Amino acid sequence: MALHIAYFAWVRERMGVAEEVVEIPASITHVGALIAWLAARDAQGALAFTEPQRIRAAVDGVMMGPDAPLSGAREVALFPPVTGG
Amino acid sequence: MALHIAYFAWVRERMGVAEEVVEIPASITHVGALIAWLAARDAQGALAFTEPQRIRAAVDGVMMGPDAPLSGAREVALFPPVTGG
Amino acid sequence: MIRALVQRAAIDVTAELDLHDAGGHGASASFIGRVRGEGDLAELFLDHHPVMTEAGLADLAHAAADRWRLSALTLIHRVGAMVPGDTIVLVLASSPHRAEALAACEYLIDRLKTDVMLWKRETFADGRVQWVEQREGDHSRAGRWDQA
Amino acid sequence: MIRALVQRAAIDVTAELDLHDAGGHGASASFIGRVRGEGDLAELFLDHHPVMTEAGLADLAHAAADRWRLSALTLIHRVGAMVPGDTIVLVLASSPHRAEALAACEYLIDRLKTDVMLWKRETFADGRVQWVEQREGDHSRAGRWDQA
Numbered sequence: 285m286a287l288h289i290a291y292f293a294w295v296r297e298r299m300g301v302a303e304e305v306v307e308i309p310a311s312i313t314h315v316g317a318l319i320a321w322l323a324a325r326d327a328q329g330a331l332a333f334t335e336p337q338r339i340r341a342a343v344d345g346v347m348m349g350p351d352a353p354l355s356g357a358r359e360v361a362l363f364p365p366v367t368g369g
Numbered sequence: 370m371a372l373h374i375a376y377f378a379w380v381r382e383r384m385g386v387a388e389e390v391v392e393i394p395a396s397i398t399h400v401g402a403l404i405a406w407l408a409a410r411d412a413q414g415a416l417a418f419t420e421p422q423r424i425r426a427a428v429d430g431v432m433m434g435p436d437a438p439l440s441g442a443r444e445v446a447l448f449p450p451v452t453g454g
Numbered sequence: 455m456i457r458a459l460v461q462r463a464a465i466d467v468t469a470e471l472d473l474h475d476a477g478g479h480g481a482s483a484s485f486i487g488r489v490r491g492e493g494d495l496a497e498l499f500l501d502h503h504p505v506m507t508e509a510g511l512a513d514l515a516h517a518a519a520d521r522w523r524l525s526a527l528t529l530i531h532r533v534g535a536m537v538p539g540d541t542i543v544l545v546l547a548s549s550p551h552r553a554e555a556l557a558a559c560e561y562l563i564d565r566l567k568t569d570v571m572l573w574k575r576e577t578f579a580d581g582r583v584q585w586v587e588q589r590e591g592d593h594s595r596a597g598r599w600d601q602a
Numbered sequence: 603m604i605r606a607l608v609q610r611a612a613i614d615v616t617a618e619l620d621l622h623d624a625g626g627h628g629a630s631a632s633f634i635g636r637v638r639g640e641g642d643l644a645e646l647f648l649d650h651h652p653v654m655t656e657a658g659l660a661d662l663a664h665a666a667a668d669r670w671r672l673s674a675l676t677l678i679h680r681v682g683a684m685v686p687g688d689t690i691v692l693v694l695a696s697s698p699h700r701a702e703a704l705a706a707c708e709y710l711i712d713r714l715k716t717d718v719m720l721w722k723r724e725t726f727a728d729g730r731v732q733w734v735e736q737r738e739g740d741h742s743r744a745g746r747w748d749q750a
Contacts, residue, residue, distance in 0.1 A: 293649045293721035294733045345654050361651060367722045367734045369635070369679050369691050369714040378501045378573035379585045430506050446503060452574045452586045454487070454531050454543050454566040467623075468616045475615075475636075478687050482634040483707070486619075487700065490628040539626050552635065552711060553743065559631070560704050567700075595701065 285310065287318075287354065291332070292363035295339065298332035308354075315341045316350030318360060332362075340365055370395065372403075372439065376417070377448035380424065383417035393439075400426045401435030403445060417447075425450055455526040456519055458512040460502055462534040465541045470528050479525045479548035483559035491538030494579040498542070500533040501573040507533070510571050518547070518562050522554040529562060531570065564595050603674040604667055606660040608650060610682040613689045618676050627673045627696035631707035639686030642727040646690070648681040649721040655681070658719050666695070666710050670702040677710060679718065712743050 290303040312321050316336070323333035333339060341348050342361040354360070375388040397406050401421070408418035418424060426433050427446040439445070455477070457470075467486060474482045489498045515529045528546040536542060543566060547558040574586035603625070605618075615634060622630045637646045663677045676694040684690060691714060695706040722734035 290651070292651060293723070296649070342651070342654060345657070361654070363651075364721065364733065365736050366719050367736055368716045369718045369720050375503075377503060378575070381501070427503070427506060430509070446506070448503075449573065449585065450588050451571050452588055453568045454570045454572050467619060471615060471619075471634075475634075475687075475689075478636070478639065480636055480638040482632075482636075484630075484632045484634075485700065485704065486623075486630040486632070488623075488626070488628055488630075490698065491626065539623075541623075550638065552633065552715075556633065556704075556708050556711070560708075563700060563704070 285312075285354070287357065288359040289318075289322075290359060290361045292361065295332050295363050299328050313354055314350065315343065315348055315352045315354065315360065318354060319350070319362065322362075338364055370397075370439070372442065373444040374403075374407075375444060375446045377446065380417045380448050384413050398439055399435065400428065400433055400437045400439065400445065403439060404435070404447065407447075423449055455528075456512075456515050457528045457530070458508065458515040459530045460508045460511060460533055461530065462532070465530050465532055465544050467541060467544055470530065470544060470546055474526050474528065474546055474548045477526050477548060479555075480550040481552040481555040482526075482546060482548040483552070483555040484547070485543070485545040485559050485563045486541055487543040487563070489536045489538050489540045489542050495538055495576055496579045497577040498536045498538075498540075499575040499577070500531075500536070500542070501575065502533040503571050507531075507571045510569060511566075514562060514565050514569065517565075518558045521561070522547075522549065522558040523551060524549050524554065524558055527558070529566070531566065531572070533572065564598070567595070603676075604660075604663050605676045605678070606656065606663040607678045608656045608659060608681055609678065610680070613678050613680055613692050615689060615692055618678065618692060618694055622674050622676065622694055622696045625674050625696060627703075628698040629700035629703040630674075630694060630696040631700070631703040632695070633691070633693040633707050633711045634689055635691040635711070637684045637686045637688045637690050643686055643724055644727045645725040646684045646686075646688075647723040647725070648679075648684070648690070649723065650681040651719050655679075655719045658717060659714075662710060662713050662717065665713075666706045669709070670695075670697065670706040671699065672697050672702065672706055675706070677714075679714065679720070681720065712746070715743070 291299045319336050322329040343357045376384045404421050407414040428442045526548040530544045532542050545562045547555045549555040577583050674696040678692045693710045695703045697703040725731050
């Protein structure tokens with residue numbers, strides 16, 4: 285499944301890219317699994333997602349927890365807790 | 370005794386002057402007596418001070434009640450309750 | 455910087471904001487009051503005492519500066535004849551802390567509405583003229599601050 | 603008029619005030635937040651989500667407009683790189699009633715400080731860089747509004 289992923293703040297810096305389109309395995313069905321898969325994929329992912337409990341996610345513009353399903357998703361945004369204005 | 374009197378708001382309009390210097394009789398020793406004396410002096414005074422309980426006074430820039438003495442006063446200001454900003 | 459002014463001239467809000475902007479303050483809270491055109495109001499005239507009104511404004515400004523940590527404070531009240539839409543009062547409070555700027559601004563406008571020595575006269579389109587009476591609502595709102 | 607903008611360009615406070623001034627509103631309350639230069643801050647960078655941040659700002663503006671009688675509301679947040687002294691946020695609420703303008707302004711700045719989807723990165727004069735963590739104080743302040 286091709287998925288558009290956007291990164292923000294220090295997640296973006298550690299990933300080295302602002303966004304990417306990735307082909308994810310069929311076994312990756314929810315947000316938490318996606319984060320674990322990215323952490324295992326390469327050194328950048330390991331650095332960005334070393335503490336998955338500090339990562340927040342939005343699926344197609346809506347804040348979601350780690351159990352949120354990826355089926356039908358177009359964009360997943362991954363980022364630290366917001367710091368406000 | 371020569372006294373400077375300043376009028377404000379509708380008291381000024383009814384008196385027809387913004388301020389005046391008046392020679393007051395020695396028997397007029399406090400603010401309340403001054404107001405009664407002005408009310409009795411002429412038609413303008415009668416109109417302005419028909420309801421003395423609605424009149425506020427400041428003696429030399431300090432808010433004072435009707436019992437406030439006039440001895441030593443340079444200026445008495447007479448006006449309705451303030452309406453604020 | 456504390457500025458407390460009573461003036462006949464129009465209030466230049468932008469110039470006053472620029473003074474606060476130049477100060478490097480973290481937060482500026484402001485309140486702008488304008489003459490409302492309700493009930494066919496043609497003119498609002500504010501009578502004032504040349505000494506006591508400005509002294510009262512300065513006292514209010516210093517009371518706020520004692521109560522909150524403010525880096526700059528501007529309080530300007532216009533007097534004389536105004537028409538609907540004219541700015542009648544400006545409160546501008548700056549502080550490193552937004553909560554203090556906001557609280558000072560609210561305190562000052564509440565107090566201005568009741569405590570400042572001004573008398574309002576309204577002239578309507580049909581020629582009717584009336585001096586405004588004190589309003590009870592403003593007094594109860596300003597009274598909140600005595601208990602705080 | 604409700605304006606909710608997220609922009610990289612400098613915020614033109616005077617132009618926004620003029621829009622409210624022209625509306626004949628009785629009262630305008632405003633809050634200006636500026637970048638503070640504490641601890642030798644050289645640059646503040648605000649990261650944002652191009653869709654969600656502006657949507658969040660618009661939601662906040664409409665929540666305030668539902669809660670208070672406002673005749674005009676402007677909410678502008680700057681993003682990208684800023685230096686100390688730059689205006690980072692402007693809240694401008696107009697109403698016929700001063701209490702509503704003030705309350706809406708305070709509500710909005712409190713909410714902006716916690717709810718809006720922004721991430722702050724500080725760069726200091728010595729080259730040190732840090733992403734700002736969430737602050738607890740802002741959350742307890744914004745929490746007041748849930749109980750009101």
